[in-house]
Amino acid sequence: MEKERVLFMCIHNAARSQMAEGLFRDLYGDIFDVYSAGSEPHTVDPLAIKCMEDIGIDISHHRSKSLKEFEGQEFDYVVTVCGNPYNACPFFVGGKKYFKQPFEDPSVFEGTEEEKFELFLKIRDELREWLEDLYYSYMIPNDESCNFSGELEGCCGPRDKEFSCR
Template sequence: MKKIYFLCTGNSCRSQIAEGLAKAILDAKEWEVRSAGIEVHGINPRAVKIMDEINIDISQNQSEMIDMAYLNSADLVITLCGDALANCPVIPKTVEHQHWGLEDPAKARGTEEEIMHKFRETRMEIERLVTSLLA
């Protein structure tokens, strides 16, 4: 079974969305999917809400710090933000690494609808990228 690890700053938004989408899109018999952060910020309620819109429940997920054993045994590590890329522990040369530099929707400003629109855009971009892993 291949292991994929999504890493972000606080494991609260982008990496949680990616984990939820990857678990829904990738074959669970072929992929073990986890996410973590270089810090722990808790799950962003807007991330939970936009995932619920597409019937993916991440409400019980936990914000976690990087597990070095899992990182070192992963087949694919995907960093989702510049902060995680710059501050992530050293990714072993034996582990494939991709960087998906995504803006943090949690930093979006405006009306609630404008902010939620940014979250949905981020979800759609992550969905496109996760789907591309199947190619």
């Protein structure tokens, strides 16, 4: 069976989308091909690498990629993880389904190195929780089912979007 493809996007592809790519690949890489890109790619932020190492996920080999590298390709899911007051996030043509969830950009935070790292950890944890909810609410493959006991048994099949199986 061919894996579904997921593209995480942000403007710089330096922190949030890189962490999302690493988290999602770690959680669901056996059933999804996972990528990330940005409209104005920068270098992957060292604090993003460090905070992912903190939970055993190595993104040190990641590089920031331009959305142009993926032009003409199709993705089952395109997920935007940036947001700002002007909502100036990139858009990618070629997605079957689109999701957007704004997360604070930890790479622009001004503070001590310790304060910056704490924000990276916070954003990483928020991303992980949201990605798990996204998966269980909207992305469960057709062959997967929920295993509840008691009254909830069988309540949510793989395509029941009214109830998260988590």
